[in-house]
Amino acid sequence: MATKARPQAFDGLAARLFATRRLSRELGAPLTDADATIQPFPDASPAKWHLAHTSWFFETFVLRDFVAGYGPFDERFAYLFNSYYENEGERHPRPKRGMLSRPSLDEIRAWRVHVDHALQAALPSLPPAALDLVELGINHEQQHQELFLTDILAAFAENPLEPAYGTLPVPQIRAVEPLTFVPGREGIVEIGASDSGFAFDAERPRHRVFLAAHAIADRHVTNQEWAEFIADDGYRTPTLWLSDGWARVQQNGIAAPLYWNDDETEFTLAGRRPIDWAAPVAHISHYEADAFAHWAGARLPTEAEWESFAASADPGQGNQLDAAGAVAPQPGAATFGSVWEWTQSAFTPYPGFAPAEGAVGEYNGKFMSGQMVLKGASCATPRGHSRAAYRNFFPPAARWQFTGLRLARDA
Ligand SMILES: [Fe+2]
Numbered sequence: 001m002a003t004k005a006r007p008q009a010f011d012g013l014a015a016r017l018f019a020t021r022r023l024s025r026e027l028g029a030p031l032t033d034a035d036a037t038i039q040p041f042p043d044a045s046p047a048k049w050h051l052a053h054t055s056w057f058f059e060t061f062v063l064r065d066f067v068a069g070y071g072p073f074d075e076r077f078a079y080l081f082n083s084y085y086e087n088e089g090e091r092h093p094r095p096k097r098g099m100l101s102r103p104s105l106d107e108i109r110a111w112r113v114h115v116d117h118a119l120q121a122a123l124p125s126l127p128p129a130a131l132d133l134v135e136l137g138i139n140h141e142q143q144h145q146e147l148f149l150t151d152i153l154a155a156f157a158e159n160p161l162e163p164a165y166g167t168l169p170v171p172q173i174r175a176v177e178p179l180t181f182v183p184g185r186e187g188i189v190e191i192g193a194s195d196s197g198f199a200f201d202a203e204r205p206r207h208r209v210f211l212a213a214h215a216i217a218d219r220h221v222t223n224q225e226w227a228e229f230i231a232d233d234g235y236r237t238p239t240l241w242l243s244d245g246w247a248r249v250q251q252n253g254i255a256a257p258l259y260w261n262d263d264e265t266e267f268t269l270a271g272r273r274p275i276d277w278a279a280p281v282a283h284i285s286h287y288e289a290d291a292f293a294h295w296a297g298a299r300l301p302t303e304a305e306w307e308s309f310a311a312s313a314d315p316g317q318g319n320q321l322d323a324a325g326a327v328a329p330q331p332g333a334a335t336f337g338s339v340w341e342w343t344q345s346a347f348t349p350y351p352g353f354a355p356a357e358g359a360v361g362e363y364n365g366k367f368m369s370g371q372m373v374l375k376g377a378s379c380a381t382p383r384g385h386s387r388a389a390y391r392n393f394f395p396p397a398a399r400w401q402f403t404g405l406r407l408a409r410d411a
Helices: 008-028 033-037 047-066 077-081 094-099 105-125 128-157 223-231 243-252 286-295 303-310
Strands: 181-183 187-191 207-211 214-217 265-268 271-274 340-346 372-376 392-394 408-410
Touching: 008 047, 008 105, 008 128, 033 047, 033 105, 033 128, 047 077, 047 105, 047 128, 128 265, 187 303, 207 303, 214 303, 223 286, 243 286, 286 340, 303 340, 303 372
Parallel strands: none
Antiparallel strands: 181 214, 187 207, 214 408, 265 271, 340 372, 372 392
């Protein structure tokens, strides 16, 4: 193997692997050990845990399984940093991740260096099956980079001192572009990832679906439009809401997006800032998105309508994560970026779906219950990570991600 010329694709893989590992390290650089240890609520994880768990993924599925003689950095870490892989045995309970004051952030950083060096040494001689897992590990770590930022935002939002993770320019006062509905494709279309290139198992197989006549908005719903929904008693009008959503709103006193304050400011990764009225609304649940759509005389798109709409858009364009630092939704009409878009589609298997082989078969398939599909990408999604076929998913009540919406309607 070492005597043959390495294919270009291999060099590309290695470059992306170490760029991804470096970005995670840089995302963690502004944090103190205490910042990186706290867990704001059970569904969000400490920053330190994200930095550790992504190393556990490579150490377990690549180094342990494919590199003879590899010694784990600390054999106790497998229990602490396995997320949900039953095949990998017992693990520390998710709601107690914030109790892990040890190992320290510096020890986790040292583990990352240990894993990086081992990957660097092993990469040229890894078999194709291991290189596929390296690719999966890169995409997995990119998902955790987004969670890292949304979880730090949630953690800092709990602190009355309103700490800033980074800086952002003050929003400019900008007029919102009028919203236009464009006709969607009608009839039989294909959705899902093709067989070439990386995709998660849940995006396959590519298959045909039927789209009824419909139209879809050419941009996201903005904060300004959300303020009109609030002013029109949107949160107090039960007929707009799904029953589960109305119950949530009542029980939790929800009356605005998650990080809005009463004084027309919102909490962001750059601390408290004036709400950017022209920017896409973010940090709303599926229930809120659905109620807004009804209020607007529209509905949420299906995932097939969204994917068909986005098929000709460039997923590399738009407001996405390029470097460590604070991010926020920005005004603009790019299809990918700023906020993930709730759809009305449940996260269920495509016809012919087959989970990935081996332990990583637990990656997506076992979550196909009680979750809604989100499409696009957000300001915290590493650029290059998403695509039209991508299926992000969260429970309908989740609000701490950069989640927004785009309207659709029957034609
Ligand atoms: Fe994970």
